[in-house]
Every structure is written in structure tokens, then in C-alpha cells.
Amino acid sequence: MKHYITTADWDQAALQEMLDLANEFKQGATSECLKNKSVALLFFNPSLRTRTSFELGTWQMGGHAIVLEPGKSAWPLEFEIGSQMDDVAEEHVIEAAKVLSRYCDLICIRAFPKFVDWQEDKQDKMINAFAKYATVPVINMETITHPCQELAHMQTIQEKLGNPKKKKYLLTWTYHPKPLNTAVANSSLLIASKFGMDVTLLCPNENYLLDDHYMTLAQKNADQYGGSFQVTHNIEEAYAGAEIVYAKSWGALPYFGNWEPEKTIRDQYKHFIVDENKMAMTNNALFSHCLPLRRNIKATDAVMDADYCVAIDEAENRLHVQKAIMSQLINQ
Amino acid sequence: MKHYITTADWDQAALQEMLDLANEFKQGATSECLKNKSVALLFFNPSLRTRTSFELGTWQMGGHAIVLEPGKSAWPLEFEIGSQMDDVAEEHVIEAAKVLSRYCDLICIRAFPKFVDWQEDKQDKMINAFAKYATVPVINMETITHPCQELAHMQTIQEKLGNPKKKKYLLTWTYHPKPLNTAVANSSLLIASKFGMDVTLLCPNENYLLDDHYMTLAQKNADQYGGSFQVTHNIEEAYAGAEIVYAKSWGALPYFGNWEPEKTIRDQYKHFIVDENKMAMTNNALFSHCLPLRRNIKATDAVMDADYCVAIDEAENRLHVQKAIMSQLINQ
Amino acid sequence: MKHYITTADWDQAALQEMLDLANEFKQGATSECLKNKSVALLFFNPSLRTRTSFELGTWQMGGHAIVLEPGKSAWPLEFEIGSQMDDVAEEHVIEAAKVLSRYCDLICIRAFPKFVDWQEDKQDKMINAFAKYATVPVINMETITHPCQELAHMQTIQEKLGNPKKKKYLLTWTYHPKPLNTAVANSSLLIASKFGMDVTLLCPNENYLLDDHYMTLAQKNADQYGGSFQVTHNIEEAYAGAEIVYAKSWGALPYFGNWEPEKTIRDQYKHFIVDENKMAMTNNALFSHCLPLRRNIKATDAVMDADYCVAIDEAENRLHVQKAIMSQLINQ
Known part of the structure; x- marks a missing residue:
């Protein structure tokens, strides 16, 4: 199962295939590929374009998007494996990823760096933990790269x-x-x-x-x-x-x-x-x-x-x- | 293109026409006028009735509403033209209005006064900037009047x-x-x-x-x-x-x-x-x-x-x- | 009209009937019982599973869910009857329940205790006030019990x-x-x-x-x-x-x-x-x-x-x- 976390995982031809499909959508092509399907949009940070375009894109292809804001409307999440969770996080990504995979067909994540330690941030642990434990594809809505x-x-x-x-x-x-x-x-x-x-x-x-x-x-x-x-x-x-x-x-x-x-x-x-x-x-x-x-x-x-x-x-x-x-x- | 920013822009007959249509909806008339269309709902302030009724009304007419809260789930917005944006606002209404016009077919704004300077607030700059730069109709969900x-x-x-x-x-x-x-x-x-x-x-x-x-x-x-x-x-x-x-x-x-x-x-x-x-x-x-x-x-x-x-x-x-x-x- | 506030109000047979129906849904049965209907989801507290599953469940049965967060995106609510409302609450449950009943066909409430006085919290006043004044069924999304x-x-x-x-x-x-x-x-x-x-x-x-x-x-x-x-x-x-x-x-x-x-x-x-x-x-x-x-x-x-x-x-x-x-x- 392939995720879309960084374009480094995709070669030019594969990306061009997506661009060609995007052009078809722009020219008016329709798709029902998300009919009866749903997409979880997890925002750890603010968004205008990303949220609007993902929510609408899902709807235009027949699906339903759920917007969740961990730490605000949803529980704060831990991503360190093996952590003794005595800090603010109430839930581990392991459970969040597995549960959302039961409800939804795609999981999209926006998780900016914490801006304290680049060696830590550059490991992109939140989205990588989601990708590891989710049983559905994961899409990067901006972490340490912004492949969309x-x-x-x-x-x-x-x-x-x-x-x-x-x-x-x-x-x-x-x-x-x-x-x-x-x-x-x-x-x-x-x-x-x-x-x-x-x-x-x-x-x-x-x-x-x-x-x-x-x-x-x-x-x-x-x-x-x-x-x-x-x-x-x-x-x-x-x-x-x-x-x-x-x-x-x-x-x-x-x-x-x-x-x-x-x-x-x-x-x-x-x-x-x-x-x-x-x-x-x-x-x-x-x-x-x-x-x-x-x-x-x-x-x-x-x-x-x-x-x-x-x-x-x-x-x-x-x-x-x-x-x-x-x-x-x-x-x- | 006409906006709905204040009833001062509409005469009694035009408003009565909308009231008559509202009565038809109340009596059970249906409309598909928003089929495949979407509506951006921008809330700078809290809402119960406005949000619920706009979101539902859009859905009942076949469309999809996107709820955005600038300064919270979405970026804080600047509305002064020519401003050197070195304060909290990350985005200008010019871009927000133009981008949302690409995604959505209507833009609705709730932007209360700031309660510091009435001469400033009474110019209703936020919604007027949206109306100026949007290429789709703008609806007032309460600013310095509440025409809905x-x-x-x-x-x-x-x-x-x-x-x-x-x-x-x-x-x-x-x-x-x-x-x-x-x-x-x-x-x-x-x-x-x-x-x-x-x-x-x-x-x-x-x-x-x-x-x-x-x-x-x-x-x-x-x-x-x-x-x-x-x-x-x-x-x-x-x-x-x-x-x-x-x-x-x-x-x-x-x-x-x-x-x-x-x-x-x-x-x-x-x-x-x-x-x-x-x-x-x-x-x-x-x-x-x-x-x-x-x-x-x-x-x-x-x-x-x-x-x-x-x-x-x-x-x-x-x-x-x-x-x-x-x-x-x-x-x- | 029956609410779903605590399983103490339902006998084993009635609950088993719901479990049997849940199994049918799990096996792939579909329902259009919420077609053209809507569901208000009021969250006074965070949620991941509850929000996602209610919003999706509503959509899967043909309806539309509205998510409201009183005190954040929506007005803070008072539930005491007869209260002189000079504190933070801008709206009384009486109005919120009646208005939402005009818009929606079900009202779901998550309202945790306030953790100050158990004798107060154990009366579960918020959801009981909603149940009293709503003219549509009310569902408990976790208050002092969690019947879902x-x-x-x-x-x-x-x-x-x-x-x-x-x-x-x-x-x-x-x-x-x-x-x-x-x-x-x-x-x-x-x-x-x-x-x-x-x-x-x-x-x-x-x-x-x-x-x-x-x-x-x-x-x-x-x-x-x-x-x-x-x-x-x-x-x-x-x-x-x-x-x-x-x-x-x-x-x-x-x-x-x-x-x-x-x-x-x-x-x-x-x-x-x-x-x-x-x-x-x-x-x-x-x-x-x-x-x-x-x-x-x-x-x-x-x-x-x-x-x-x-x-x-x-x-x-x-x-x-x-x-x-x-x-x-x-x-x-």
C-alpha cells in the first residue's frame, strides 16, 4: 500500500500521471472514486486552502471528509513509540491511526515541526507513525515537506x-x-x-x-x-x-x-x-x-x-x- | 454581480420576492440550485443559528458548505489595503477572497466590530474587502448589520x-x-x-x-x-x-x-x-x-x-x- | 418520544434489538432513515471516535451532521432554569434546544462533569435540560454515563x-x-x-x-x-x-x-x-x-x-x- 508522504518516493513519470489526471479534473472530468468512502483530515495547524480543497475534493468525488483538530476538538496525540504517556497527550497515534482506518478510507495529516529541535523534527515522526499503523493510505497535508x-x-x-x-x-x-x-x-x-x-x-x-x-x-x-x-x-x-x-x-x-x-x-x-x-x-x-x-x-x-x-x-x-x-x- | 451585504441595497419589492421564496421553502418547496456547488462560511465570531442554518440550507439545496474560522482553524486575515503585514495577520483578504472564489460559489462572512473605534468599525472593511476581491457573491452573516x-x-x-x-x-x-x-x-x-x-x-x-x-x-x-x-x-x-x-x-x-x-x-x-x-x-x-x-x-x-x-x-x-x-x- | 440518555431506561431486549441492528449494519446493511434529515452534534468536550463515527454514521444513512462546540464556535450555554444570566453564558438551553429542534431531527450531546461538585454533576443537568426542551430525540454522547x-x-x-x-x-x-x-x-x-x-x-x-x-x-x-x-x-x-x-x-x-x-x-x-x-x-x-x-x-x-x-x-x-x-x- 502506497502513501503520499514525500514526492521523493515517486518518480517523475508517476507524478506526471497524477498531474495529467489533475488536468482532466480541471477540464471538468468527474469521478465517483470516493462514493460511500470517507477521508479523515487531521489538522495540528491552521489551514485555509488545504482544508477547503481537501474537503471539497472529497465531496466532489462522492465521499465525506471529517475534519479533526488534535489538541483542540480532538484529543492531543503522542507519537513516540514506547512512551510512558504521563504528559498532555491522551491518546497514542497507534490507536488513532488504527481506529481512523476502521472508519475512513484515507487519512490526511498536517503536522508542522515543533521548532525546538530540528534533528527531532526532521524525522517527521507524527506522519510516519500514522503511516506505520494506519491500514489505509496516508497523505501529507504539510509536515516538513508539502507534497500536495x-x-x-x-x-x-x-x-x-x-x-x-x-x-x-x-x-x-x-x-x-x-x-x-x-x-x-x-x-x-x-x-x-x-x-x-x-x-x-x-x-x-x-x-x-x-x-x-x-x-x-x-x-x-x-x-x-x-x-x-x-x-x-x-x-x-x-x-x-x-x-x-x-x-x-x-x-x-x-x-x-x-x-x-x-x-x-x-x-x-x-x-x-x-x-x-x-x-x-x-x-x-x-x-x-x-x-x-x-x-x-x-x-x-x-x-x-x-x-x-x-x-x-x-x-x-x-x-x-x-x-x-x-x-x-x-x-x- | 450583486452581493447581499445590507438591505439598504435592496428595495422592498426585491426583499419581498426573497420573502415569498422563503415562504415557499417553508411550505416544502425544494431546490437543487446549489447542486455541485459549494459555499464558504467564514466565522470570525461564534454562531449557533447562523452556522447551522447556512450549513443545512446549503446541503438541502444540493451543495456543500465549508466552515472556516480565521484566526483559529484558518489563518488570521488582514483587510487594510496597502498594509505592510508585520502584525498577526498571515494572509490578506485579497488572496483569501480570490482563492475561495476559485473553490466556492458563494462566500458568507461573519465579522463583528473590534469595539475599539466606531469610525473604523462602521466602514465594515472586512466584508467590503471580500466583496471587492471575490469573484462570487458575498453574503453578510452579521457585521455592523445583520441582513439575514x-x-x-x-x-x-x-x-x-x-x-x-x-x-x-x-x-x-x-x-x-x-x-x-x-x-x-x-x-x-x-x-x-x-x-x-x-x-x-x-x-x-x-x-x-x-x-x-x-x-x-x-x-x-x-x-x-x-x-x-x-x-x-x-x-x-x-x-x-x-x-x-x-x-x-x-x-x-x-x-x-x-x-x-x-x-x-x-x-x-x-x-x-x-x-x-x-x-x-x-x-x-x-x-x-x-x-x-x-x-x-x-x-x-x-x-x-x-x-x-x-x-x-x-x-x-x-x-x-x-x-x-x-x-x-x-x-x- | 424516547431519548437515549442512559441504558437504565432500556431493558435488555430493547438493547439487544439495537445490537442486532448494529450487527446488520456491520454486515453491510444500508439505511436511508436519515435522508433529508439532519443531526446536531454538540460537543462541550473533545472527541475523536464519537465525532467521527456520528458524523459518518449520519452521512451513511443519508443525513447531514452539524458539529457545534458551545463556548468555542458556538455561544456558551446556561442550563439552570430560572437563572439570571449575568455570567458567561450568552444563551439558555431552552432556546438552543428549541431552535435546534426546528433545524435538526436528532440532537446529540457530549457534556462532561465540571469536576467541582459531584452532587451537582450527578444530576446531569445539561443533557436533561436538552431532553426537556427539545422536540426531537436526544442522544447522550457521554455525560456522566456513556451509553453509546x-x-x-x-x-x-x-x-x-x-x-x-x-x-x-x-x-x-x-x-x-x-x-x-x-x-x-x-x-x-x-x-x-x-x-x-x-x-x-x-x-x-x-x-x-x-x-x-x-x-x-x-x-x-x-x-x-x-x-x-x-x-x-x-x-x-x-x-x-x-x-x-x-x-x-x-x-x-x-x-x-x-x-x-x-x-x-x-x-x-x-x-x-x-x-x-x-x-x-x-x-x-x-x-x-x-x-x-x-x-x-x-x-x-x-x-x-x-x-x-x-x-x-x-x-x-x-x-x-x-x-x-x-x-x-x-x-x-
Whole structure:
């Protein structure tokens, strides 16, 4: 039984199959693949797009989605195996996964890092425990990667740019008042490199490099799929010739859990904001972002409101790709 | 494309058309107007009736409702245009409205005032920003007016009193331990005057007058539709001859955001409670309230439990009128 | 009109009828008994199984469930009759029950005790007020008993042990860091005794006896249905010969609301944990628990992961029995 936890588990052809199916849904194809079936949506963190698109996508394919918020409307959950549960968690993932597998046909999880210890967070224990104990497929709604966003992003790129191979792709770090999750940034590298793009990661300095695991995967993908991967701290160099600019903020991994000094560093790089001047250096690039986005912090109003901003199209595509993912997992 | 943000945008005939449709729904008419369609319900504030009736009404007409709570289950939203978003809001209404318009066919908003600055709150910026950027119709689930409640109220009045024209309508302020929203009071004046009733506003003193904007609209409606509008601070005068009494509490606008001194004033008027003695002064009046209502604070148990209390009927009518509103907006 | 508030209101034959219907649902029988009907689910407390299984069960029978959380997404509710509502509650159960009865065809309530005054809590005022003022049937989703859990438990027992009569049933108290509700323990006694089992209650000492009301009902059921009921504080004696072990933690009633000294007592009985050694004393007993369960506090990993643990089957059965309960109440 296959889960959808990271695109690293799927090759380009398998992902393209899902993208093709997503395009069919977008063109009006219907499916009854979830008729009499149900989907559990577990949110440990807030959501607008993910929740709406999963709930609607399930309904459009004949099923029913249940939204649960562990720690709020549902019991707080423990994921450590063998734990003596004398802290706040009332229930273990083992039981939650097994019970939900009896009720539902798919289990979707949003579980952000705890932002205290990256070595701990990078193991992605919550969703991996669900995948281990569930007897139905598990879908990642964002943990330390965001593979649903990846497919929506790639669907948008293919719609706007055609074949992405060797197209110049820029992932730029931007400032944000809080140290955010690296999930979408990791995912950006994974998906762009898997489709053979020439990928550049722009970040202020070495502190803002992404985890080696994802950097290495990006290089491996580049080698396998005919693209390239490079890192730069130079804004002009990064934007020059770019055909798509993707923006995301994240906290510096070397300071993970030690966020006060990190903030001092981060505060020096507010000028990484995506603005019209930077976009003018590109090769008429598209701009996108996973949303939510703080306007005039990560990108200016002018960029967000420009015709080349495709963030809303990408958000719409969440619905179509997630229907494709659910359809593929339920029919395996 | 027409929104349903305030009844001031709709004339009596258009509202009567919605009331007639609501009556058909109440008599058992069915509609499939939301088949394969979905409705986003955004609640910035709590709800029992509104949420239940919108969610059910959508389902009864073949659609699916998504409930989102910005700031809780969904991201906190900014509505100021041009804002540099370095505060708590993670997302701007511009994106939220555009994205939800891609997923859903109607967007409904409950966004109460912030109770700090009335000049700010009275601009109703949140729902107006949604209306500006959404590409689907927007419905007001209570902001600084409550136009869904208005129609349910008028449906109830017509059911119980027949043609409302020249019927004596009393809106009475009542005490409440907290300074509440003027929305339902504003709405009470708007709808009663729009249907030509003889409207009296009873409040303790000038501090509790409603905003000029709504007082003026009430007078204009009275002039246009053949009713009248007067204000009094005299309880006996107000109740004498009334055929329907509608109760609501609100905080004094001149003290808006400065609620400590306001409370000292408000505490002197607990005797504005609707009780049997006051109801005995009327012309066998009906009593109603939008609910929720604090018993023995705003109205006594005896009044709430009396046969002349039609608040439960009015609450039921929320379902019927909202189906009518959604039906009209989706079919425009 | 019959509610489902406690199994004490239903005799064995009536409960068996629901169990038989639940088995039919489990075998794949379908029902459209909730077509065009809706169910209000009011949660004053968290839930995973109850919410998921009620929402899905409603949907599977053609209906729509509305989830409301009074005090969070919905208004806080008052249940005292005649109260002058100047505290936090914005709405009285009288109105909530009447209004929801206009919208919905069943009302389900989860309202745990407040843990301050047992004499107050044991009156179960919230759900009783709903039952008094609602004009549709009311179902208990756990208050001071948990009658839905009872049926799921008995369905599981019958599946695994056949006719439960004279089978040896052990309800064992276990340690938990917090003083929990006695609801499931009360329910355990009620249902096991109603089906003629030989019921033993094991608890550390007299402080942990259950309320006399439920102990007396258990003895009456034993007399009527041919089983027996005994209490012991001796672990070896309790486990010897048991054919099913049910575990639950609860706070000591004599210390109700005075939880600090109670914790000192409770902390001495961590060895009541269900482990392999204790299970080895039984007659190859099944183990079950209502879930959520803190692993290695109430039962060890080895017990939870053993083949004789039927807690997941019991959780699944929640779905089937609740469909049976809703079906019976809606068709009465």
C-alpha cells in the first residue's frame, strides 16, 4: 500500500500521471472514486486552502471528509513509540491511526515541526507513525515537506511554461517576522529538480541553507532528470534570466530552537522582499507563492497584483491535484 | 454581480420576492440550485443559528458548505489595503477572497466590530474587502448589520401580523453586562421602516442612539414606504399600543472603545428588561429577539415562555430566508 | 418520544434489538432513515471516535451532521432554569434546544462533569435540560454515563464471547495523572450487569467506589438478569478467572472538587496498570478500553498490542451501534 508522504518516493513519470489526471479534473472530468468512502483530515495547524480543497475534493468525488483538530476538538496525540504517556497527550497515534482506518478510507495529516529541535523534527515522526499503523493510505497535508503544494506548483508551471525542463527556476528566501517551516522550500527544490529545471536557491547566507537531505536530493534529481542545482547569496545573479520566481521564508536551521539570536540575523535581510525591481531583472518571469503571504513583507502589492503572479492559479490547482492524489491512492 | 451585504441595497419589492421564496421553502418547496456547488462560511465570531442554518440550507439545496474560522482553524486575515503585514495577520483578504472564489460559489462572512473605534468599525472593511476581491457573491452573516436576521424577522412579522404597513413596531434597548454590537438594532430599524411600519426606537438616553447613518436611513425608508420613525426615552410611551416588541442590547456609541465609563451608565438601566408589566401596556404585542438572549437580563422567563414570544419561529425562519438569499444570488 | 440518555431506561431486549441492528449494519446493511434529515452534534468536550463515527454514521444513512462546540464556535450555554444570566453564558438551553429542534431531527450531546461538585454533576443537568426542551430525540454522547460506548462494548463482547450471561467480567480502575470522569466506569457496570454477566469492580480502596446510584443499579440488574456483582480491592482475586478485563481511570468521589489531596492517594496506585502479569492470571481474558488510552500508564504496550486487546474492534463498533441508535430513535 502506497502513501503520499514525500514526492521523493515517486518518480517523475508517476507524478506526471497524477498531474495529467489533475488536468482532466480541471477540464471538468468527474469521478465517483470516493462514493460511500470517507477521508479523515487531521489538522495540528491552521489551514485555509488545504482544508477547503481537501474537503471539497472529497465531496466532489462522492465521499465525506471529517475534519479533526488534535489538541483542540480532538484529543492531543503522542507519537513516540514506547512512551510512558504521563504528559498532555491522551491518546497514542497507534490507536488513532488504527481506529481512523476502521472508519475512513484515507487519512490526511498536517503536522508542522515543533521548532525546538530540528534533528527531532526532521524525522517527521507524527506522519510516519500514522503511516506505520494506519491500514489505509496516508497523505501529507504539510509536515516538513508539502507534497500536495508541489504538484499544484508543477501543474501551474506546466500550464504557463509548457515543458519545465531546463527552464530557469528561482527559489528565493524572503524575510518574515517569524521563523517559519522549511517545508515548502524543501518541496520547491524537490519538485523543480524532479522535472529537470535549472534550479537556483537564493538565501542571505549559509545560515539559511536548507537541510542537507533536501539539497542532496535536489542535486540527485538534477543529475537524474537533466537539470541543474546551484546556491547563491547574490540577488542580482539569482534573478538574472529566471523564468519563474518562487518565494518562501524560513528560519535558519543552525539556530533552530534558539530563535532570539536568529531573529537578529533575519532582521538584516528584509530587502530580500520580491519587488518590481527584482522581477525586472528576470526573463519575464512568473511569480508564485504557496500562500498565505504577508503582503509588503515577502512580496510587494505590485508583484502580488501583477499579471505574472500565478499564486491564485496555483491555489486553485490544489483542488485538482489533491483529487488526483486521492484518486490514485484509493484505486491502488 | 450583486452581493447581499445590507438591505439598504435592496428595495422592498426585491426583499419581498426573497420573502415569498422563503415562504415557499417553508411550505416544502425544494431546490437543487446549489447542486455541485459549494459555499464558504467564514466565522470570525461564534454562531449557533447562523452556522447551522447556512450549513443545512446549503446541503438541502444540493451543495456543500465549508466552515472556516480565521484566526483559529484558518489563518488570521488582514483587510487594510496597502498594509505592510508585520502584525498577526498571515494572509490578506485579497488572496483569501480570490482563492475561495476559485473553490466556492458563494462566500458568507461573519465579522463583528473590534469595539475599539466606531469610525473604523462602521466602514465594515472586512466584508467590503471580500466583496471587492471575490469573484462570487458575498453574503453578510452579521457585521455592523445583520441582513439575514432582518429577513427572518420580517417573514415572522408577516406570518403573524399580515401586512406590516402602519403596524406599531417597537425596538427597545435592553441592558446586557457587556457592550454589544449595534448590528441587529441597525437592522431592526432598516427592515421595519422598509416595510412601512410605524417604528419607535426606545433607548435610555441620547448616548444609546444608533449611528446617524441608520437613523437617517430609517427616516428615509419611512418617508418612501409610508411608515414613520420616532425616538423616545420614555418606556410607557414606547410600549403603548405596540404590536410587536423587538429587544436588543448595545453599547453607547459616544463611549465606543472607552467601555469602563460606559458600563457605569449602562448599569443604571437594568429596568429596561422586557417583562410582563411592560408587555401588558402594548396592544397584545408579539415579542421577539434575534437570539442568543440572556434570560432575566434582557427579557424575563415569563416573556420568553409566553405564547406571544415568536423568537423560536424567527430563528427557524433563518433557514428559509437564507435558502432564498443563496438561491437568488446564485441564480442572478 | 424516547431519548437515549442512559441504558437504565432500556431493558435488555430493547438493547439487544439495537445490537442486532448494529450487527446488520456491520454486515453491510444500508439505511436511508436519515435522508433529508439532519443531526446536531454538540460537543462541550473533545472527541475523536464519537465525532467521527456520528458524523459518518449520519452521512451513511443519508443525513447531514452539524458539529457545534458551545463556548468555542458556538455561544456558551446556561442550563439552570430560572437563572439570571449575568455570567458567561450568552444563551439558555431552552432556546438552543428549541431552535435546534426546528433545524435538526436528532440532537446529540457530549457534556462532561465540571469536576467541582459531584452532587451537582450527578444530576446531569445539561443533557436533561436538552431532553426537556427539545422536540426531537436526544442522544447522550457521554455525560456522566456513556451509553453509546456501552452498546459498542457489548457488541464486541457478544462477537468475541458469544452469550455474555455468567461470563466473568472485570472492570478495573487504573491510575491516570488526572482525575477523570466516572462515566465509562458507570456505564461498564450498567451494561455488563444488564446482560447477566458476573461483574467484578476492582478499585484500590473505598474512595474509588462508584456512585451508589450505579452500584445499586448494577446489583438490581444482576438480580434481574441472572448475573452477579461484587467489589474487591484485591488484584489477584479480581483477575482470577476473568474472561474480559475492561480498564478505566476515575477520580475518587469523596474528594470530588478537592483534587489535590486526592492526587496524593491516587499516586499510590500506579501498579493498577494492566500488564501481562495480571492478564496471565485470567482465564485467557480479552482486554478492552473505551479509548483514548495513555499507554504505559493505564495499560502496557504489550497488553495494547496483544491479540486479546479488542479496543480497536470496540471503537469500530461505535459506528455501527450509533447508526442503530439513530435509526431506532428516528423511526419511533
